[in-house]
Amino acid sequence: MSALTRASPFGMNREMMKRNYYLCAGLALTGVLAAVTLVGFFWTPYDSAAMSADKFLPPCAAHIFGTDNFGRDIFSRVMEGAGTSFMIALSTIVIGASGGIVLGAVTGYFGGLADEILIRVGDALTAFPSILLALVVISLLGPGKPVNLVISLGLVFIPGFARVTRAAYAEAREINYVKSVRLMGASHARIMLVHILPNTAPVLLSALTIGFNNAVLAEASMSYLGIGVTPPDASLGYMLSEAQSVFGRAPWYALSTGGVMILFLFGVGLIGEGLRVREGEIL
Amino acid sequence: MKRTLLALFLGAALFCGLLTGCGSGGNPSAPNEQEAASPALADELYVGIAQDLDSLDPHKMVAAGTKEIMFNVFEGLVKPAPSGDLLPALAENWTISEDRLAYTFHLRPGVKFHNGAIVTAPDVVYSLERVSGASGAADIVAVDALSNIAAMETPDEMTVILRLAEPSNEFLSYLTAAVIPADYDEQDIAPVGTGPFRFVSRTAQESVVLERFDDYWGGAAALKTVTCRVIENADSIMMSLQSGAVDLFAHLTITQAQQLTGDFAIEQGAMNLVQALYLNNAVEPFNDVRVRQALCYAVDKESIIDLAFDGFGFPIGSSMYPAFTKYFDNELTDYYPHDTSKAKELLAAAGYPDGFSMTITVPSNYQPHLDTAQVLVEQLKEIGVRAEILPVEWETWLNETYIGRNFESTVIGVDASTMTARALLERFTSTAGNNFINYNNEAYDNLFKQAQSCTNDDEQTEVYRAMERNLTENAANVYIQDMADLLAVRHGLTGVRFYPIYVLDLYGIHWES
Numbered sequence: 001m002s003a004l005t006r007a008s009p010f011g012m013n014r015e016m017m018k019r020n021y022y023l024c025a026g027l028a029l030t031g032v033l034a035a036v037t038l039v040g041f042f043w044t045p046y047d048s049a050a051m052s053a054d055k056f057l058p059p060c061a062a063h064i065f066g067t068d069n070f071g072r073d074i075f076s077r078v079m080e081g082a083g084t085s086f087m088i089a090l091s092t093i094v095i096g097a098s099g100g101i102v103l104g105a106v107t108g109y110f111g112g113l114a115d116e117i118l119i120r121v122g123d124a125l126t127a128f129p130s131i132l133l134a135l136v137v138i139s140l141l142g143p144g145k146p147v148n149l150v151i152s153l154g155l156v157f158i159p160g161f162a163r164v165t166r167a168a169y170a171e172a173r174e175i176n177y178v179k180s181v182r183l184m185g186a187s188h189a190r191i192m193l194v195h196i197l198p199n200t201a202p203v204l205l206s207a208l209t210i211g212f213n214n215a216v217l218a219e220a221s222m223s224y225l226g227i228g229v230t231p232p233d234a235s236l237g238y239m240l241s242e243a244q245s246v247f248g249r250a251p252w253y254a255l256s257t258g259g260v261m262i263l264f265l266f267g268v269g270l271i272g273e274g275l276r277v278r279e280g281e282i283l
Numbered sequence: 284m285k286r287t288l289l290a291l292f293l294g295a296a297l298f299c300g301l302l303t304g305c306g307s308g309g310n311p312s313a314p315n316e317q318e319a320a321s322p323a324l325a326d327e328l329y330v331g332i333a334q335d336l337d338s339l340d341p342h343k344m345v346a347a348g349t350k351e352i353m354f355n356v357f358e359g360l361v362k363p364a365p366s367g368d369l370l371p372a373l374a375e376n377w378t379i380s381e382d383r384l385a386y387t388f389h390l391r392p393g394v395k396f397h398n399g400a401i402v403t404a405p406d407v408v409y410s411l412e413r414v415s416g417a418s419g420a421a422d423i424v425a426v427d428a429l430s431n432i433a434a435m436e437t438p439d440e441m442t443v444i445l446r447l448a449e450p451s452n453e454f455l456s457y458l459t460a461a462v463i464p465a466d467y468d469e470q471d472i473a474p475v476g477t478g479p480f481r482f483v484s485r486t487a488q489e490s491v492v493l494e495r496f497d498d499y500w501g502g503a504a505a506l507k508t509v510t511c512r513v514i515e516n517a518d519s520i521m522m523s524l525q526s527g528a529v530d531l532f533a534h535l536t537i538t539q540a541q542q543l544t545g546d547f548a549i550e551q552g553a554m555n556l557v558q559a560l561y562l563n564n565a566v567e568p569f570n571d572v573r574v575r576q577a578l579c580y581a582v583d584k585e586s587i588i589d590l591a592f593d594g595f596g597f598p599i600g601s602s603m604y605p606a607f608t609k610y611f612d613n614e615l616t617d618y619y620p621h622d623t624s625k626a627k628e629l630l631a632a633a634g635y636p637d638g639f640s641m642t643i644t645v646p647s648n649y650q651p652h653l654d655t656a657q658v659l660v661e662q663l664k665e666i667g668v669r670a671e672i673l674p675v676e677w678e679t680w681l682n683e684t685y686i687g688r689n690f691e692s693t694v695i696g697v698d699a700s701t702m703t704a705r706a707l708l709e710r711f712t713s714t715a716g717n718n719f720i721n722y723n724n725e726a727y728d729n730l731f732k733q734a735q736s737c738t739n740d741d742e743q744t745e746v747y748r749a750m751e752r753n754l755t756e757n758a759a760n761v762y763i764q765d766m767a768d769l770l771a772v773r774h775g776l777t778g779v780r781f782y783p784i785y786v787l788d789l790y791g792i793h794w795e796s
Contacts, residue, residue: 049660049661050661051590051658051661053589053590055590055593069591069654070590070591070654070657070658071590226647226648226674227647227674230671230672230673230674231653231656231657231672231674232657232660232661232672245536245538245650246538248538248542249538249541249542
């Protein structure tokens with residue numbers, strides 16, 4: 001358990017990095033995709049909503065991913081769609097992680113009745129399939145607005161993070177370094193924030209990367225079901241649902257959209273794996 | 284109101300066939316009988332249907348898909364023709380009294396039911412009583428308009444006199460209701476009618492078999508047996524057609540139709556719906572006729588049909604679709620040619636030089652409407668109107684948009700519940716309960732009253748046409764199209780006729796020798 005006493009879990013030297021191929025590959029892949037996506041916020045080769053008579057063009061020099069059933073440039077839409085999916089997933093994780101970490105930290109650190117109640121409520125919530133839960137929330141908030149989608153998905157992600165954080169805090173609470181700082185008179189808030197939180201980082205970072213991937217998929221599922229992004233806005237999930245109906249005529253639509261999503265998830269997955277491996281080395 | 288809702292729902296149900304992946308489970312592995320398609324059996328036909336029948340009793344069936352097939356088994360005193368007219372069926376002819384309160388029908392002599400009995404006046408009385416709900420039989424889907432019948436008389440075996448409580452111009456069109464043998468109570472399991480095909484058997488979730496009725500009064504049909512196979516799964520539809528298990532399938536999507544190569548001809552019929560961007564005439568800015576006209580000029584129907592429907596569809600310009608040949612006025616179709624500068628002028632005159640923001644409510648389960656809305660958003664952008672699509676569920680659409688009238692604009696298809704112009708036009712009178720766009724035009728209301736008091740059919744047609752023109756001139760809605768209904772027909776099969784209502788007429792279909 002010596003690792004838990006490290007002051008800065010984020011520190012990583014060049015040597016470690018070099019040996020961690022997972023992390024390198026993950027960062028490179030995600031970096032490239034993120035860069036293209038970022039460009040998509042400001043510039044796309046074509047107006048992603050502009051329709052034209054050139055429908056169902058296969059990939060060619062002018063349209064590297066081809067065009068869709070409305071003659072829109074798929075590459076431009078993928079750039080925009082990846083951005084939308086990315087932003088929604090990120091916001092979801094921010095809500096889910098911050099809510100989950102606060103709840104998990106407080107309940108795990110203090111324990112007691114509040115802990116019991118909250119964790120049972122969490123259990124009850126996780127008993128529902130997460131998509132179903134998100135559907136219920138979104139039907140209460142009203143569909144068709146990205147904000148509502150983010151809120152509903154964020155709420156769904158809270159119990160997962162709360163569980164992970166709670167376990168880490170409940171464990172740390174009994175460890176000597178925490179007892180020491182408490183004897184030194186540190187406040188509960190300080191102990192939770194400054195002393196325990198950094199030590200839960202390895203667990204939380206893994207949870208974040210996995211959670212991020214799940215959020216991308218959740219957004220895709222919701223949009224695929226038609227309750228996420230509103231057309232004509234693009235998101236990877238919505239584009240996949242559109243692509244499915246024209247798969248026979250334009251397989252490149254589903255393949256390029258799905259391919260980008262897979263690469264995205266793969267990249268983030270590699271980063272997560274890299275972080276885990278690094279942890280393994282130290283331990 | 285209730286019936287209109289039902290009509291809307293059924294109209295909507297049509298689209299279900301269009302939506303891929305809306306069928307679930309229950310797919311009997313159909314495509315294994317290769318001999319089905321063999322032209323050697325020149326009098327057999329295998330038809331694919333997207334859903335099982337809900338009831339075999341003609342007065343109890345609700346689903347459009349059931350009536351579509353059972354149209355071949357049952358007939359009324361009159362029957363619809365492809366042109367939209369009513370043809371004499373069981374009634375050979377009829378006379379209407381001066382005051383339009385008494386209809387005297389002379390039955391066609393010697394018409395037989397499928398069980399061999401002759402059709403007589405008591406059968407007609409029994410049937411009309413039953414279908415109007417007056418006989419109190421359970422589960423009857425009552426035709427309210429028939430409650431207008433105050434009394435029925437049968438002076439002799441072959442004559443029926445119907446006395447109405449109030450004069451009505453459209454009364455005749457309700458007499459397409461099926462005539463069945465009096466006091467025969469097994470319609471649920473062994474239906475008996477007078478149509479060109481008689482019912483043989485039904486296997487739930489699998490098939491319905493019909494056979495030619497050789498004693499049909501109009502002459503026997505060409506096909507001997509017709510087997511309707513229930514194929515709910517969209518992917519299986521394609522497989523069944525390509526493997527030869529099915530020769531004919533209606534209501535295909537454009538994408539499906541284009542995947543069928545070689546063995547099939549694609550016949551294009553019409554959905555018989557008025558698809559439009561319906562505008563709530565009571566809310567700003569759509570309460571200004573100039574704004575509505577501007578939208579009409581901004582929208583390019585042809586381009587919508589090209590982009591979202593691959594060129595399949597019939598542009599329209601008013602609340603009337605082309606299948607109603609008598610009432611349809613093609614001049615109105617191009618009343619507002621695509622002209623963005625004129626649209627901008629009108630917007631500026633109305634006080635919106637920079638356009639405005641609006642929402643388009645769309646039932647999210649209907650992809651064709653969503654696709655249309657997407658193209659509309661792009662087209663409206665050109666005149667500075669920022670439209671946002673608001674997808675809602677069908678129930679929400681019905682309650683909030685249609686009944687609650689709580690919307691700015693919506694893309695939907697409206698159908699006619701009966702073969703009358705009234706079914707499409709009455710809803711825009713200011714007091715109509717189903718006037719969901721809140722159209723309020725005094726001239727229109729007066730025209731409608733005038734149409735109801737017409738005694739002469741030609742005169743009434745003219746008035747209905749004037750009503751259509753009124754809707755177009757005042758840009759009540761942004762009319763788009765009557766959507767195409769695609770039918771895959773195996774090569775060698777001919778005689779498919781399209782109707783202004785939702786039926787598949789098997790009578791004229793035959794294999795070419």
